[in-house]
Amino acid sequence: MTKGLFDCTGKVTLVTGGNGGIGLGFARGVAKMGGDIAIWARNADKNAAAKKDLLAAGAKRVETYAVDVSSEEAIVDGYAKLLADFGRLDCVFANSGRASKSRSVLTLDAQEWHDLLAVNLHGAFFTLREGAKAMVARAEGGEPGGSLVYCGSLSMFHGISGINNYAASKGGMGAVMRGMAAELGKFEIRANSIAPGYIKTGIGGGQDDMSEEMKVRMAAVDAHFSAKTPIHRPGKIEDFEGIGAYLCSDASQYHSGDTIVIDGGSLIYPPYAF
Numbered sequence: 001m002t003k004g005l006f007d008c009t010g011k012v013t014l015v016t017g018g019n020g021g022i023g024l025g026f027a028r029g030v031a032k033m034g035g036d037i038a039i040w041a042r043n044a045d046k047n048a049a050a051k052k053d054l055l056a057a058g059a060k061r062v063e064t065y066a067v068d069v070s071s072e073e074a075i076v077d078g079y080a081k082l083l084a085d086f087g088r089l090d091c092v093f094a095n096s097g098r099a100s101k102s103r104s105v106l107t108l109d110a111q112e113w114h115d116l117l118a119v120n121l122h123g124a125f126f127t128l129r130e131g132a133k134a135m136v137a138r139a140e141g142g143e144p145g146g147s148l149v150y151c152g153s154l155s156m157f158h159g160i161s162g163i164n165n166y167a168a169s170k171g172g173m174g175a176v177m178r179g180m181a182a183e184l185g186k187f188e189i190r191a192n193s194i195a196p197g198y199i200k201t202g203i204g205g206g207q208d209d210m211s212e213e214m215k216v217r218m219a220a221v222d223a224h225f226s227a228k229t230p231i232h233r234p235g236k237i238e239d240f241e242g243i244g245a246y247l248c249s250d251a252s253q254y255h256s257g258d259t260i261v262i263d264g265g266s267l268i269y270p271p272y273a274f
Contacts, residue, residue, distance in 0.1 A: 026095065094123075131146075
């Protein structure tokens with residue numbers, strides 16, 4: 001049975017940090033359209049759960065790998081294993097990253113600056129660079145095409161105090177993606193970023209695992225962001241299934257160099273709106 005416009009049958013997608021949160025949502029969209037999935041993440045239990053989830057959603061094949069994306073060598077070795085297993089690569093979603101531990105530019109020290117960039121900027125770049133190499137080799141063999149995707153954030157557009165290393169990584173990779181789009185278009189490889197808004201990823205456990213105090217705090221956070229979002233709710237990982245399927249599939253084959261905002265409209269909502 002055909003999967004329709006967003007058919008991902010026969011396509012292999014790598015998702016870093018794909019065993020939970022936005023990465024799992026992206027991967028699930030590809031899985032529902034019949035694609036094959038490779039996950040790079042280091043938690044074995046979460047990898048096993050994600051594999052079961054994605055196979056149930058419709059993926060033809062799912063493999064998981066423990067790859068440290070802060071290491072260029074580990075990334076190169078990871079691609080060697082992936083290509084040996086799958087034989088091809090069609091889409092990469094560079095999603096791995098962490099939040100900033102900083103709260104002020106005045107106290108942001110060198111270790112925190114570099115440690116975050118090692119994953120969010122350098123790791124993402126090397127992941128996408130090596131993916132691009134595999135796609136270019138395939139193009140030179142007579143089969144052009146491919147989709148490179150980076151997970152950014154609204155800090156690519158907003159000034160947010162304190163988290164300068166995080167914002168630098170997201171803004172820097174946004175520029176990298178536009179450069180990749182310009183350079184790799186001749187191989188019919190497209191490069192885009194996704195900028196999520198406030199998304200409930202499930203980090204920190206579900207409601208059953210929270211103390212009553214934390215439940216109250218999270219409800220207040222949800223209400224705060226929902227009030228500032230035209231679609232009055234937090235985002236869900238399911239909100240990334242459609243964009244995952246679209247960017248993996250041939251439906252997006254002429255869409256490149258873009259930053260796609262998935263935020264319920266919060267980016268365009270002015271602070272004086274009611």
